[in-house]
Amino acid sequence: MSLKKYLKFYTSGVETSFEYRGALLTWLVVELISVSSALFLWLAVFRSTAQVGLFGLGSMLLYFALIPFFGSFTNSFVSDFLPREIKDGVISKDLIKPYSLKWVILARQLAIKSTQLILRMPAYIGVLIFLSVALKVEVPVSKILFAVLFAPFCFFVHFFLDFFFALFAFFMDDAWSLSHLKFILILIFGGMTFPLSLVPYPLKYLFDFSPFKFLYYFPANLAINGITNVSSFAKDIFLGLFWILLFWIFGNILWKKGVRKFEAYGN
Amino acid sequence: MAVIKVENLSKTFKVHKKEEGLKGSLKALVKRTYTNINAVSNISFSIEEGELIGFIGPNGAGKTTTLKMLSGLLYPSQGVVEVLGYKPYERKNEFLKQISLVMGQKNQLWWDLPAIETLNLNKEIYEINDTVFKKTLTDLSDLLDLKDILNIQVRKLSLGQRMKMELASALIHNPKVLFLDEPTIGLDVVVQKRLRDFVKDYNRKYQATIILTSHYTEDVKELCQKIVIIDKGNLVFNGSFKEIIEKYADHKFIKVIFSKNQTPETLSKIGNFVEQEGFTATYLVKRQEVAKKASEILSKYKIQDLNIEEPKIEAVIREIFTGRNVS
Numbered sequence: 201m202s203l204k205k206y207l208k209f210y211t212s213g214v215e216t217s218f219e220y221r222g223a224l225l226t227w228l229v230v231e232l233i234s235v236s237s238a239l240f241l242w243l244a245v246f247r248s249t250a251q252v253g254l255f256g257l258g259s260m261l262l263y264f265a266l267i268p269f270f271g272s273f274t275n276s277f278v279s280d281f282l283p284r285e286i287k288d289g290v291i292s293k294d295l296i297k298p299y300s301l302k303w304v305i306l307a308r309q310l311a312i313k314s315t316q317l318i319l320r321m322p323a324y325i326g327v328l329i330f331l332s333v334a335l336k337v338e339v340p341v342s343k344i345l346f347a348v349l350f351a352p353f354c355f356f357v358h359f360f361l362d363f364f365f366a367l368f369a370f371f372m373d374d375a376w377s378l379s380h381l382k383f384i385l386i387l388i389f390g391g392m393t394f395p396l397s398l399v400p401y402p403l404k405y406l407f408d409f410s411p412f413k414f415l416y417y418f419p420a421n422l423a424i425n426g427i428t429n430v431s432s433f434a435k436d437i438f439l440g441l442f443w444i445l446l447f448w449i450f451g452n453i454l455w456k457k458g459v460r461k462f463e464a465y466g467n
Numbered sequence: 468m469a470v471i472k473v474e475n476l477s478k479t480f481k482v483h484k485k486e487e488g489l490k491g492s493l494k495a496l497v498k499r500t501y502t503n504i505n506a507v508s509n510i511s512f513s514i515e516e517g518e519l520i521g522f523i524g525p526n527g528a529g530k531t532t533t534l535k536m537l538s539g540l541l542y543p544s545q546g547v548v549e550v551l552g553y554k555p556y557e558r559k560n561e562f563l564k565q566i567s568l569v570m571g572q573k574n575q576l577w578w579d580l581p582a583i584e585t586l587n588l589n590k591e592i593y594e595i596n597d598t599v600f601k602k603t604l605t606d607l608s609d610l611l612d613l614k615d616i617l618n619i620q621v622r623k624l625s626l627g628q629r630m631k632m633e634l635a636s637a638l639i640h641n642p643k644v645l646f647l648d649e650p651t652i653g654l655d656v657v658v659q660k661r662l663r664d665f666v667k668d669y670n671r672k673y674q675a676t677i678i679l680t681s682h683y684t685e686d687v688k689e690l691c692q693k694i695v696i697i698d699k700g701n702l703v704f705n706g707s708f709k710e711i712i713e714k715y716a717d718h719k720f721i722k723v724i725f726s727k728n729q730t731p732e733t734l735s736k737i738g739n740f741v742e743q744e745g746f747t748a749t750y751l752v753k754r755q756e757v758a759k760k761a762s763e764i765l766s767k768y769k770i771q772d773l774n775i776e777e778p779k780i781e782a783v784i785r786e787i788f789t790g791r792n793v794s
Contacts, residue, residue, distance in 0.1 A: 202591075202594060204591050204594075205588075205591040205592045205594075207591075208587070208588050208591040208592075209588065212577060212580060212584055212588055215579075215580055215584065216577065216579045216580060219579040219580075220579075292535075292540050292570075292573070293570075293573060293575045295539070295540055295558065296538050296539060296540060296558075296563060296566070296567075296568050297563060297592055298560035298561075298563040298564045298592060298593065299560075299592055373483075459558075460542050460556075462540070462541070462542075463480060463541070464535050464540045464541055
């Protein structure tokens with residue numbers, strides 16, 4: 201496999217992303233509004249209680265400030281566009297080129313991620329500074345940096361899951377429901393709306409086993425608490441690898457079957 | 468040597484058949500009925516290296532479906548298809564590096580970047596070395612007059628400029644087989660002509676095998692040595708323009724310029740005249756009676772000139788599709 205062509209897709213993707221400065225800034229505003237509303241919500245909740253599960257006000261605010269921070273590392277948008285491209289036949293132009301569409305999409309996702317990180321990171325760091333200075337929340341910088349090391353791993357879990365999800369478009373009549381379904385699953389199982397440690401037993405087993413936890417909860421929790429138990433941390437890493445492998449294998453099977461079924465509409 | 472071999476090739480699509488109205492929609496929600504549509508039925512043909520072939524057919528005839536099977540976009544439902552010795556649907560990189568498909572209605576360029584970026588990307592995709600890339604780019608740039616538009620964002624190019632860039636991007640790796648699906652659609656006549664000239668030159672210069680589909684008979688007439696006519700998924704004709712006229716047009720036209728004006732009665736006496744303008748009259752004559760009729764006119768009337776003409780290819784093709792006799 202020649203990496204050079206995928207590198208060129210990456211650089212062209214970065215160039216394209218910079219063409220959409222307006223959209224990048226709009227998304228930054230959306231993210232900041234969403235962080236602010238989560239912070240206001242939990243500030244209100246903690247007026248009547250000092251503890252929610254194992255979370256005090258400070259750690260809860262930190263958790264929700266870290267959600268978009270890690271999201272910018274772990275986000276993947278394949279199921280937002282690939283199902284539509286499959287249905288509309290847009291992928292035809294890729295299928296007749298000597299490259300793997302999966303790796304091209306990965307290169308494009310990494311390109312988007314790079315621009316997002318460059319443009320959004322200062323704002324996210326600003327939010328953490330605000331928490332530390334204005335709200336006196338303890339921000340564990342070294343733990344956050346340690347968790348950042350695992351962010352690419354979490355991204356790969358999300359990417360392969362996302363790609364796998366998107367491929368169902370080959371076998372379905374509509375395409376938009378896939379990205380919506382994924383979004384709902386992330387909302388519930390990813391730790392986007394609440395920290396997963398708040399989930400009671402026996403439901404917790406299900407949440408713990410799900411691949412969605414790697415998208416937000418796993419890195420945010422690692423950044424707040426560090427490694428509290430080595431064996432459970434190792435178990436999580438193996439679980440992540442297991443999901444990557446599983447989505448890789450089943451993704452390849454779906455791809456082969458899907459391309460065979462592909463009807464290349466739209467021309 | 469046959470570059471493209473197709474034997475009994477078929478493609479069937481399974482299509483959901485819905486009854487009309489809300490009742491039909493509700494029924495379809497519970498139980499769906501499907502019907503099989505034969506987009507291409509049992510067609511066979513072969514194309515030699517360096518040939519420029521035109522695919523003709525009305526909308527929905529199966530031209531694009533055939534092209535998609537030849538380029539590897541679609542799996543055939545039945546039959547054998549071989550291009551450059553490969554099974555296209557396996558989409559092996561070695562095969563994909565030797566073909567190109569240009570779809571007139573589809574953009575393959577990076578919309579937000581200057582066209583040169585797509586060409587640079589294709590350089591990496593097709594692993595073209597620097598020297599060859601520079602030379603091909605210069606050649607294409609000269610042939611298509613691209614120099615001034617290479618660095619303009621694709622979305623800011625006119626349709627004609629974009630189509631020229633699409634062609635350049637599809638040809639930068641010097642494909643051995645080129646599939647052109649409606650490359651001149653929506654373009655004005657001047658750009659159409661320029662693209663036709665380019666395709667002709669390219670075919671001559673590189674001995675590339677080219678298959679072209681077009682609604683414009685002019686494209687096919689000017690460019691192609693042979694035509695393949697497809698209608699309702701079936702191959703109706705495969706041969707040269709001369710052959711198609713001989714096979715389907717059982718009449719010829721005799722155009723006579725008389726020395727003096729003739730009355731309509733006299734003109735009718737001579738034969739089945741279809742047009743009269745001044746001293747000129749055009750007659751529709753059965754192919755086997757042309758010589759006899761021409762000598763009769765020459766001997767009986769004083770004339771300035773006499774021409775025997777074949778019917779126009781557009782008319783022949785139109786009549787094939789409408790199932791009427793060609794005249």
